[in-house]
């Protein structure tokens with residue numbers, strides 16, 4: 001039987017592959033510390049879990065509109081007002097099946113075969129696949145520690161060409177946890193807007209970014225025509241609930257609606273009902289506490305890595321990732337991850353998942369796990385590098 005060229009060409013996720021290897025070790029009775037997966041260990045807030053039970057008990061769970069339940073769209077718009085001081089029209093909020101579906105709908109709406117989307121290297125691997133799925137080409141721009149592993153206006157203008165249709169940026173980023181300063185984001189968006197190109201800004205880690213004093217700033221503060229991608233997965237700890245959202249320009253709403261109707265009808269109804277409980281003051285306070293504990297974990301990790309003699313060229317300012325340079329060990333990223341897992345049971349992700357630029361040199365550590373696990377994992381990494 002034949003599969004499409006697209007399906008045959010798609011690259012596997014090394015983060016998942018290392019997860020499977022870790023499970024195999026556990027099945028052999030080994031103790032494993034998983035620092036490879038970008039999934040907060042907190043779980044959904046208790047109020048959301050209770051709301052889910054109530055939603056399911058009602059037994060009335062029809063499809064919602066393709067753009068999502070209006071109460072939830074209003075609640076998300078209200079969150080931008082209260083959390084970010086930005087007015088968002090609820091009609092421009094689209095609830096999706098995770099940020100993944102938002103990215104998929106965005107690419108389905110914007111990308112024609114031969115169009116180019118500009119993104120930084122390293123960056124979230126699925127973005128390359130979303131663009132390619134619709135026949136687009138990815139212009140993967142190499143970045144380094146000097147630009148905090150992010151695009152900047154100089155790189156964007158240097159790599160722009162006649163086929164570039166969109167700019168795609170995640171800030172803070174996966175795999176580095178580094179963010180783009182708002183004035184730099186403003187310059188890049190203004191440049192792309194001038195070229196009549198779309199700005200796709202993934203803010204899935206925005207509410208997990210450092211922001212003292214005052215709230216983290218959404219791109220909407222500087223570009224109200226940007227397409228914003230966000231999710232309940234990370235800040236609200238609801239990865240498996242498959243719920244996210246996007247904020248799109250007015251003219252794009254009917255386009256996204258037609259696509260969502262046809263591609264998956266609507267996001268999960270019970271998940272949407274439960275997510276309404278995310279936006280109460282007590283749940284938001286709990287999520288803020290969790291953000292603070294991620295910050296504590298980050299300090300533990302940076303300290304432990306320094307003791308292991310491993311360099312982190314740019315400390316993260318959000319999310320829960322650290323991008324570690326392992327070149328001093330003399331090993332490639334892949335060998336480092338393979339050997340570390342086999343010898344110590346600590347799972348990390350090689351940079352090869354996230355692009356080509358220096359991918360052999362970097363590994364990603366996710367600190368979205370307990371302090372106890374982090375201390376144990378770091379002790380094992382220290383013993384490994386010492387040997």
Ligand SMILES: Cc1ncc(COP(=O)(O)O)c(C=O)c1O
Pocket residue numbers: 038097098099100101124170173174202204230231232233239243244
């Ligand atoms: C930058 C980025 N965007 C999007 C996603 C997809 O998230 P979701 O679970 O909302 O589909 C992830 C998941 O790790 C991510 O890191």
